[in-house]
Amino acid sequence: MATVPSDMARRTGGSLPDGGVQLDRSESAHRTVGDITAKNPVLVCRSVNVFYGDKHAIRDVNLDIAHNQVISMIGPSGCGKSTFLRCLNRLNDTIPTAKVTGSISLDGQDIYDKRQDPVQLRARVGMVFQKPNPFPKSVYENVAYGPRIHGLAGDRTELDEIVQTSLQRAGLWAEVKDRLDAPGTALSGGQQQRLCIARTIAVNPEVILMDEPCSALDPIATARIEDLIDELQQNYAICIVTHSMQQAARVSQRTAYFHLGDLIEVGSTDQIFTNPRHKLTEDYITGRFG
């Protein structure tokens, strides 16, 4: 008896009769609803597929990411939004079984090209992680690390200046200026996350990727990070993965909805949350599953 539903599931391409939601998992990739292009794009992704061994984690995603704009990626757990994010700075390279196909270009240059060095790419595409992960070094060393390895500062005063401006722009300077030698890991969760943001912007990237940056933080710390994203948007392209639809609505101008490895719908944040065009998007944002 128990095998019947799974047999059925396999034959009908993954759709389960329960719940009333048709999870379309046919072999051909889904055609994204909405306008995937953007004016003034910094990252252009075309036919991006990601495989983890046999698992097809991202299926044929096309998406532009624009300068000076926040794009949020939403979707149920395991839909591939984090995986997609990690393609943008080639962090998936560190997973031996991961394979990425298609093209992603940064300012017209393919980042998966053989000549593209991942180290250089990651200096241009910074990343903030879900769990605050400051280095077990002092606050100063955390921020100075990027400029130091990339040789951005000529001397100590220049480095001091970079550290100070980065911490100021991350809204952390006032809180840590008297304890730059204190360990970064001794700060509170929200401060640690802002330290990670300061560390990222210290190397002046073009794009900042944020993978659920507030999921481990309390509402007050979250609000501070969201304000910070608003400010950073003036200088950077920001991609933020989030589980909180309110957060997506608050911080982003564009929203992309992922579902089981497919990019279902892209549009302006207003349109996605007020007038979703795809049934799956509507079901997700109205809370019918997620």
Next chain:
Amino acid sequence: MNDPALNPAAAENRAQRTRRLVEQSLRRRYRAERRFRAYGIMAVALGLCFVGFLFSSIISTGWTVFQQSYLRLDVSYAADVIDPDGSGDLETIGNADYSGLIKAAMRKQFPDVEGRGNLRDLYRLASDGGQFDLRERVLRDPDLVGKSETLWVLADDRVDLYMKGRIDRELGEDVRGLTDQELGWIDRLVADDRLEKRFNRSFFSNGDSREPEQAGVWGAVVGTFLTLALTLLLSFPIGVAAAVYLEEFAAKNRATDFIEVNINNLAAVPSIVFGLLGLAVFIQLFGLPRSAPLVGGLVLTLMTLPTIIIASRAALKGVPPSIREAALGMGASEVQTVMHHVLPLAMPGMLTGAIIGMARALGESAPLLMIGMVAFIVDIPHGFTDPATVLPVQVYLWADSPERAFLERTSGAILVLLGFLLIMNATAVILRQKFERRW
């Protein structure tokens, strides 16, 4: 509301039942916990008991080694014995009969002793080793020739045993090792304050000797130091490099699995096999000198490597992946990520592995027997290619010697070995704390 599961009374009943069952099981759970703790305490107590027994036995037989009996003799550096030509030639002075000077001093102490046999017995109260002291003194200061001075010279090991109360006067002459006549002389020397126990300098400055009173542990200490220094110098960097490569850079495939299995196997290979390997490869094939700390260090390196590699890999595995991602996300290369972030965090664990490996190497004797470090070596080694022995082998050699006085030397050498281990571990612990303090 008709559903019995939703009936308030039934819910009440179920809650009460849970409470009753939990209360019933509580006592049993606590009993099990107490029993478990008792087992733990018993195990610890048993361990402490054995350690206490070991230490008390070693210390009780070994502590006397820190003192040694010396004779106070009025030695006259007779010019006609040391430098008959009066040339002041150091070679002549070096080849003089210093043992004769001590004999003369003994004769002066006991003018009443006559006859070759009696005199020979008298001379035997002083150790043969005293002559080397005299020779050194004269060579250092040739002006002494023709003068005389009062010196403490080493007494024979039988005299020393008697002074330490290990020879029973009541026993018969033939079993006691000292004749009545000798005992009489000893009594007279003690009464004149010419025979007493003093701090045992020679034990901590001499190499091995056939004569127990002259045998010292310093040669073995230096040999151990040289051997272990080489072992640490080779095995720690190689072990860490191998672990870092296997853990951080090597592709995860059949080949790495195969290597991993074999490293684990290597850790379990009996140490004597490494000794045979060292004999065949380093000595036979490469022609390196026998009995040398160089070969000993290489053999112990082979033996220690798997331990350090395994511990280092475990330490690297314990570094949270978020730190690696943070560094890579900042644009650090893989080598920078490892060098700047992963390695410092893994260092305490790697040092723990090194301590375990080095402690094992320190206590190892079997593989060193195979490469000739068991030879009887009197000279203190001065380099990695000089013949040497190590403390555990010295313990083995002395434990095997028939002279009774070697018994306390054996325990003394074990004490020195334990002291060596203590210093080594303390250094490693301090180093580890220094790394760990970096939050």
